[in-house]
Amino acid sequence: MKTRVTSILVTTVLLAGLCAAGAADKKHLGGPKGGRLLEKTEPKAEFYLEKDHTVTVTFYDATLKPIAVGAQAVTVIADAKGGKATLEFEKKGDVLVSKTKLPEGDGYNVVVQFKQTSAAKPQNFRFKLETNACATCKRAEYACICDE
Numbered sequence: 001m002k003t004r005v006t007s008i009l010v011t012t013v014l015l016a017g018l019c020a021a022g023a024a025d026k027k028h029l030g031g032p033k034g035g036r037l038l039e040k041t042e043p044k045a046e047f048y049l050e051k052d053h054t055v056t057v058t059f060y061d062a063t064l065k066p067i068a069v070g071a072q073a074v075t076v077i078a079d080a081k082g083g084k085a086t087l088e089f090e091k092k093g094d095v096l097v098s099k100t101k102l103p104e105g106d107g108y109n110v111v112v113q114f115k116q117t118s119a120a121k122p123q124n125f126r127f128k129l130e131t132n133a134c135a136t137c138k139r140a141e142y143a144c145i146c147d148e
């Protein structure tokens with residue numbers, strides 16, 4: 001994260017060491033495709049922004065092996081500068097893909113409404129869609145796995 005860059009040099013070296021240890025513990029799992037794993041989803045769901053700005057949601061077992069989507073349902077609400085956009089999803093093979101695209105650009109907030117089944121209570125995941133690469137983990141900021 002950017003704050004780490006401003007840390008004094010000695011601290012940075014220490015933190016880098018700690019960070020490497022943390023990665024080994026897999027405290028923050030990164031989505032195998034480079035996307036964001038949604039917390040506490042079982043099987044694990046990964047939000048991934050495609051280059052064409054559609055969204056793919058992929059599911060993984062505990063060993064991060066991709067598995068087919070079941071009864072899960074996802075809706076994404078983007079709060080972009082040009083107005084809100086709601087993305088519905090449909091099954092495509094083993095994954096869920098958005099029927100429409102996210103608004104242009106990035107830096108806006110998104111809410112992923114996740115339902116284990118269509119009748120289940122939705123879980124909301126809010127985060128900022130930042131696509132620039134994190135200096136530390138090299139992943140897109142929205143999928144960064146560094147400690148805050």
Ligand SMILES: [Zn+2]
Pocket residue numbers: 001134135136137138139144145146
């Ligand atoms: Zn990072």
